[in-house]
Amino acid sequence: MRPVYIAGVGLHPFGRFADRNLTALGVEAVRGALRDAGVARGGFQAAFCGTVYGGVATGHKVLTALGLSGVPIVNVEAGCASGGAALSLAAAQVASGQHDTVLVLGVEKMPRGMIRSSFFEPWREEAGLAATPAYFALRAQRLMLASEVSVHDLAAVSVKNHRHGVANPYAMYRKALSLEDVLASAVVCEPLRILMLCAPNEGAAAVVVSSRPHGTTPVRIAAAVLCSHLAGSVLGEHTPLDGLASEHVATPTEMAARGAYEMASVGPEDLDLAEVQDTDAAREILSAEELGLCPPRGGGRWVRDGGGAMGSRLPVNASGGLLSKGEPLGASALGQIVELTWQLRGQAGPRQVDRARVALAHTVGRGANACVAILTR
Amino acid sequence: MPPPRPIANGLFDTLPEGPRLRAARCGACARLHFPASATCPYCGSDASTPTLVGPEGRLRLFTVVANRPPGYRGPLPYGFGVVELDGVDLQVITRLTQSDLARLRPGLPVTLVIEPLFTDDEGTAVASYAFAPAAAS
Numbered sequence: 026m027r028p029v030y031i032a033g034v035g036l037h038p039f040g041r042f043a044d045r046n047l048t049a050l051g052v053e054a055v056r057g058a059l060r061d062a063g064v065a066r067g068g069f070q071a072a073f074c075g076t077v078y079g080g081v082a083t084g085h086k087v088l089t090a091l092g093l094s095g096v097p098i099v100n101v102e103a104g105c106a107s108g109g110a111a112l113s114l115a116a117a118q119v120a121s122g123q124h125d126t127v128l129v130l131g132v133e134k135m136p137r138g139m140i141r142s143s144f145f146e147p148w149r150e151e152a153g154l155a156a157t158p159a160y161f162a163l164r165a166q167r168l169m170l171a172s173e174v175s176v177h178d179l180a181a182v183s184v185k186n187h188r189h190g191v192a193n194p195y196a197m198y199r200k201a202l203s204l205e206d207v208l209a210s211a212v213v214c215e216p217l218r219i220l221m222l223c224a225p226n227e228g229a230a231a232v233v234v235s236s237r238p239h240g241t242t243p244v245r246i247a248a249a250v251l252c253s254h255l256a257g258s259v260l261g262e263h264t265p266l267d268g269l270a271s272e273h274v275a276t277p278t279e280m281a282a283r284g285a286y287e288m289a290s291v292g293p294e295d296l297d298l299a300e301v302q303d304t305d306a307a308r309e310i311l312s313a314e315e316l317g318l319c320p321p322r323g324g325g326r327w328v329r330d331g332g333g334a335m336g337s338r339l340p341v342n343a344s345g346g347l348l349s350k351g352e353p354l355g356a357s358a359l360g361q362i363v364e365l366t367w368q369l370r371g372q373a374g375p376r377q378v379d380r381a382r383v384a385l386a387h388t389v390g391r392g393a394n395a396c397v398a399i400l401t402r
Numbered sequence: 403m404p405p406p407r408p409i410a411n412g413l414f415d416t417l418p419e420g421p422r423l424r425a426a427r428c429g430a431c432a433r434l435h436f437p438a439s440a441t442c443p444y445c446g447s448d449a450s451t452p453t454l455v456g457p458e459g460r461l462r463l464f465t466v467v468a469n470r471p472p473g474y475r476g477p478l479p480y481g482f483g484v485v486e487l488d489g490v491d492l493q494v495i496t497r498l499t500q501s502d503l504a505r506l507r508p509g510l511p512v513t514l515v516i517e518p519l520f521t522d523d524e525g526t527a528v529a530s531y532a533f534a535p536a537a538a539s
Binding site: 138139140141145146147148150151152153154155156157158159162163165166174212213214215217256 | 409410413420443444446451463464465466467468469471473474475476480482483484495496497508519520528530
């Protein structure tokens with residue numbers, strides 16, 4: 026297998042854009058990535074597009090708008106990990122030698138409000154069992170019981186990510202919050218307050234993956250690993266709830282992390298920064314535990330010791346995370362890749378992490394799916 | 403008034419001795435799952451045998467839903483949680499009849515109830531399952 030590089034990245038801000046359709050968001054991100062990579066028309070041999078709510082042939086619509094169709098275009102859905110799934114497919118094609126240059130894009134315009142998912146059977150919706158934030162709340166409660174995490178710790182994660190997000194012009198929310206702001210915000214599902222949850226929104230991101238190093242500080246994809254859940258490890262239509270209520274089955278994140286660390290020949294101690302799934306504040310703490318950024322069941326202590334903050338040993342979500350940026354499902358994972366590429370190149374401006382050389386990106390969500398990518402320079 | 407209909411077929415039964423959930427035990431790997439499926443979600447075998455479980459259990463995790471989730475047709479707020487059934491290796495995700503957080507705690511003994519949740523467009527009451535704090539607790 027040959028090395029795989031990120032030749033170019035492009036990002037459309039995450040937010041709400043009533044006057045721009047999905048294709049327009051994608052066009053901006055793709056143009057940015059191709060320009061950054063110096064790739065001309067005909068310069069890529071395949072494209073993968075991550076989207077969940079985009080509908081039929083979303084990637085085709087974006088590339089058609091730019092007259093760039095003609096190559097294989099595959100639309101990829103893997104829940105919150107859709108963009109990561111698309112990246113792993115592209116990286117495999119380049120690593121194997123099938124193609125030299127592959128375009129990856131992620132686009133999304135999420136409906137407003139509580140996420141509706143065709144994952145659930147209609148009777149589960151009618152019965153009140155399809156309340157996504159309620160599942161997040163149960164997961165948060167389990168984490169609080171297992172890892173000595175307090176509601177203050179949850180609020181502290183949100184405060185940290187919102188503080189980071191102030192420096193990110195691509196984020197939806199760029200306002201610092203106090204612990205009191207977060208704790209006093211409306212309870213959605215105890216223990217989660219509205220300011221501990223990310224907002225579904227809109228955005229696009231694109232990455233050009235290539236066999237050739239690009240620029241003065243080439244960024245390499247050292248690993249991009251996608252895993253789904255093991256039997257019984259997550260809520261399915263018929264499975265019990267081991268993943269929600271007990272811990273004896275490895276989670277998709279743990280499996281993807283293990284695979285990615287092995288593929289990249291690095292461990293958590295080698296990371297300089299990470300972008301992790303923070304759908305809600307508890308999810309970030311659980312992500313830190315599952316990725317080995319802190320000891321198992323050490324999440325509460327990690328937060329109270331300032332873990333993940335800018336200036337700490339290992340900044341987590343320097344971009345502001347999904348809590349600041351919002352979550353356009355198909356684009357969020359590639360948004361992390363764009364951010365980390367800028368960080369590794371030293372182009373992250375006021376949110377630059379010093380001497381960043383090894384970075385990890387993590388997404389996890391419905392399926393269940395998790396993707397862990399490791400980038401190096 | 404027509405009699406209530408179940409929210410979906412194959413979820414629960416009301417026996418003379420009380421309500422039960424319709425789980426299934428796999429004939430190949432012996433694990434339990436709910437709702438009963440034609441195929442075992444652990445090993446893929448189609449040799450599962452229906453088995454009734456409940457009504458007693460203990461509350462593992464819980465929260466309260468105050469805003470209407472997509473498609474939900476019952477009253478707000480409502481409790482929501484994970485119940486570990488007594489005597490079998492099975493946890494179920496469920497609505498809770500109790501929506502006052504102060505009256506819920508991990509380990510709380512709970513019991514299965516089948517009760518009308520909403521009235522459908524034809525005017526028929528629709529029954530679903532939930533867990534209620536056990537009488538003694």
